[in-house]
Amino acid sequence: MNKALLIALLVALLCAGCTDSRGAYINFERLQPLTALQHTNDDDQRPLRIAIATVISPKETIEDYRNIAEYISQQIGRPAVLVQRKTYEELNMLMSNGEADIAFMSTGAYCAYRGLTAIELLAMVEYDKSTFYDMQIIVHKDSNINSLEDLQGKVFAFTDPLSYSGHMAVLQLLMEKNTRPEKYFSRYIYTYSHDKSIWAIANKAADAASIDSMILNYEVSNNKDLLNQIRVIKTMGPNPTGPVVIREKINSEQKEQLRQVFLNMHESASIMPSLQGLLIDRFVVPDASCYHPLQKVYD
16 A cells, blocks of 8 residues: 555656646746736837846845836836846846847946847946946955966856956956966856955955956945955956947837937936946946957957
């Protein structure tokens, strides 16, 4: 009887395992009800889909993105929904598959984009009166590491595989030495957040990390203790800030309306705190030529 019960149980489990689970899959990363993401070919009849993959304190900044999405919705008179992903590759896939209309891209994500859906620049970020930033390699202040050569055999913290400051710039430096991270470092990790990379160095969870200089300056200004924990050993740049991109096939009238919304967003006192929370003073007209050198690097 025990053997019969065991066989029945195994058969039940196998049957359950054979069930097509795709229909039951729930993506908890989608921030809006599924009814708000109805598929339709009419751009004017469905919500504007805004894609993000934040690497600056994701839990803290999501509310800022929500406020911006709501502001855009009010300005264009059309519902807007956020579609959040963890990595830049996932963000690029959303745009490539036509599952998003606008995306807040990092410099690296844009320069790496080779998707099936054509996109174009809508605006780019200006922060601290500049549209450029540096890649910086940081170590703990007590560390005896003073150069890239000293990092051989150490533990390195990257942010995202497609990030320029958080990954690709270091690959460039190592390629000049005819080596790669898996050979040069004893181990490397991806934190998927610049602030987590900074935390890893401050708490000696890694020997070094590469990050965006704007984010480091912001973090240090808000946490003076970091000045006594972190030291910069390498700077590389300048590099253009991340752009906002849009699907090329969105009708020109809507596209121009959205462009003006972004370019004038900083004039709204109600939305400025959210922009500042994302290290944005304002959006400016993008210069595509700024990205061409880095696009060749990703090629």
